[in-house]
Amino acid sequence: MAESFATGGVGDAQLRYRDDEPCAQPAVTVEAFKGQTNATAVRLESGEDARELLAMLDRLTLVVVHFPAFTDGRGYSAARILREAGYAGELRAAGDVLVDQIRYMRRCGFDSFAPDAPLDAAAVERALGFYDHVYQPTVDGQTPVWTLRHGGDHG
């Protein structure tokens, strides 16, 4: 089923914030993933429900979340839902991924990026470096201001 193979396999991530070996398999569609018990990488389209993957997290090593347009914010919720459920594998944002969105994506749990147009590494570093603090706890482990103010050290 050729159409079940989408982009997002080995080496496709331009930026990767993980030390483990990248998944060697191509990412398949959610439908295909459900039927292929040996697949370990899946690609989630922006309209698809991330919760469909929750029963199968133990056999996933890569989830590619596709952003058809950088203004389509559904992928941010998808990422958090996966991380909140304990998914610890690679979570990749692919598609219309721009430098000014990377920081929020990182906060929502993405740890690799496969943008349609390559990003300037220095610009990404700069964009990630502006803020020292966050108000809200998310899944990225940063201690929120709300905790810092009251003597705690993690959220």
Next chain:
Amino acid sequence: MIILTGNDLKTGDVIWWAGETNWSRHLSDAVDAGEEADAVLQREDAARRVNAGYSVEAEQTERGPMPLHIKDRVRASGPTVRQDLAIDTNIPIEKA
């Protein structure tokens, strides 16, 4: 006729295409872009001589080119309720 307008990228000023690579603050300097409109806009946008440019249907009048739509006439004149801030108080806002 088709005339072109947009904003200066840095200042935001309303500007009108005055031929070649020239843009003017004044509607009276606008020239007919005819069938080149899209190409000129694309070129000028890429060169950042204009921001958010678009083409405007206009007619040639004794006061010079005049946009057919009221929005672009207000754009060329300035806020009608602040004549002290107007660019050109001679532009008829209501349809002639």
Next chain:
Amino acid sequence: MYQYDKYDQSLVDSRVAEFRDQCERRIAGEMTEDQFKPLRLQNGLYLQLHAYMLRVAIPYGTLSGDQMRMLATIARKYDRDYGHFTTRQNIQYNWIKLEDAADILQDLSTVEMHAIQTSGNCIRNISSDQYAGASAEEAADPRPWAELLRQWSSFHPEFAHLPRKFKICVIASDTDRAAMRLHDIGIQLVENDAGELGARFYVGGGMGRTPMIAPLIREFVSADDLISYCEACLRVYNRYGRRDNKYKARIKILVHEIGAEEYKRQVEEEFAHIKTLNLDPPRAELERISEFFAPPAFDAEAPTEVDLSDPDFRIWHDQNVAEHKNPAYAIATISLKPVGGIPGDATADQMDLMADLAKQYSFDECRVTHSQNIVLPHVRKADLYALWQKLDEAGLAPANLDLIGDMIACPGLDYCSLANARSIPLAQKISQRFADQQRQKELGELKLKISGCINACGHHHAGHIGILGVDRKGVENYQLLFGGSGAEDVSLAKITGPGFTEDGVVDAIEKATDLYLAQREEGERFVDTYRRIGMEPFKEALYG
């Protein structure tokens, strides 16, 4: 008032640096306008009909004298000596240069202000009751809750690319001065049977092209669950709000299409999950914030009587001064609606004066109202006369609060690139036609609201009399609507019939108010008479 700590300041400073970098990249051509637009919008910067426009946030409409003075400084230094107070309790400047934008944000940051998320498809500035902390009838001051929501929603990474903009309002009394149920989320603070304060949630209201009154989604959300519950409301919207059609993308359409019950079910399910994640701040955080909103040190010796012997002062006092929870104090509204003026506009000099008056007479605090006026919330009754004299000298004492002269008008086609018709010249004509004080007073409370296009920034759906400007074959035309309200008697106005020219609509309003005067029963406002007798007699008067 809330004061930043090092963390709040650091976050705002970071934003200035980030936006400076983004502006430089845009000017250098490293970004297209399409890529830059959402970034500048999330910093309040629009490209409008004549120039860039900057919308500065005034969180829950509260600001100090120093902050008001900075708004005047911005007007002088970077704009054309004036600003426009908006129906969302913010201020906007009409003549901003992109190359100055970061410097302006930097200047604002020195007085703990910003323009973060004042536009774009994100959670916008939180609005609230302009009488908060001063009104006798509120369950509590709603602003600590609003400030907590401000912090939660600022730089929220999951909700920065929502299907559409998202507006939250927090009030704490049964009287609604903030159009609470016409927000995406309207919150009313209430006490439960145990005497605990909590939030009643209404979700899915809004104006725009499909106005909706928000249905009740949950009777009581405790302070300990506030953030988790908001996360749940927003996550359901972010995932399932429509993205195929910009005009159907607001949460009101989602709630309407799936039904309030189904939306509530999904939110409760999401909430049950989110509550396990420990996202809510410690209770001590709300307590910390609340301390900033402790009542000021009211003068216990101050007299409770006002000398009303000056008849002109008395007119202003009767109209623009409201009861305060402390009997020696009053709430004074400064109307930005002089006869023939531009509703909501204030000059830099007027802003400076209001800053001084706030400092001198109102514990250094002022408020912006959704009706585009300024409130001094804590004025000693003994100071009201001196305050009025100073306001009157500066043209800031129109005695028309909630009268026909106190109309809301969006900037309209004079400034706005979305507008179809001009709002301001019409507002000016109406205010001139009804300029007579006696006549206005005779007509009583009459909320007139004008929008220059269907996006409804001028709240025309919520007007006792609403006016909507439309484009009829390139000519400005105005539809008239009756029977709306943004208050606790919330309702949506209905169109009377065919539209009018600018002069025609002024005449039509006069015919309608004449009919009201002829038909009204004891104690009825215009909108009450309309509700009792219905549209038909009005149609007859207008078109018969």
